[in-house]
Amino acid sequence: MPVKLVTSDAVAFDVDVVVARQSVMLRDILDGTHCYVGPEPTEDDEPIPLQYVNADILRKVLQWCTHHKDDALQQSHDKNRDHRTDDIPSWDQEFLRVDQGTLFEILMAAKYLDIEGLLGACCKSVVNMVRGKTPE
Template identity: 40%
Template structure:
């Protein structure tokens, strides 16, 4: 059996595509980092049965761009920052590169969120959920339904009745 290349990690996606990436890029994922730590060097691709290759490629584009970023804050560091009045969840602190990265169709963005959560990549999860939060901010319920293709669960006459009964709220 061949000795695996310690510098690269092979991952096999649910669609059968094998992706090889530098270990430091793969280890942006806490899941993969923990797997590699627990298993040691692996000669076969690590299966990712819940991840489509097209989304994983996008995730690794992001990881490659952020290759030299400092590690994310620990929960203790975040708690300390919060106690000291520092805001950690600003919606406007997204770099132009990250903003452009998130400018994908809704389905792709939501799939990136799911994969970032599955692979445990907090910084990417934070970025993509901030992107969704900016899509929501300042929208009416009707605009949200249109943006996210959410059908109204009320009949038109029920909606009209609620609007009439609650007209005073908007004034």
């Protein structure tokens, strides 16, 4: 049974549970008592409102989550790796090759939904985008 999400512009999405659980926020809701009674959604469950994410951006976020759904949920934290900006996977680089406004909206959605991998890739892309530029 898919998870029901509704965006800020009132567009409904039925999302596979495995994909939705990449978001810590959605995982907490699914595991808690917010909208769902048990670990699996049912047809009677209320949709989860995403008040800070519009449909176009959620579509992009879900595309990223679907691509990465088989990745390990917890990757080891290597501080040196976290500070590197040259290790963005090629698929992520291509995925994030969008206009600046869209990139920042994806970044804000990743922060709101607490999707660490996407947030990290977005932040590294922003760093690479401004690298070598002056404040002017």
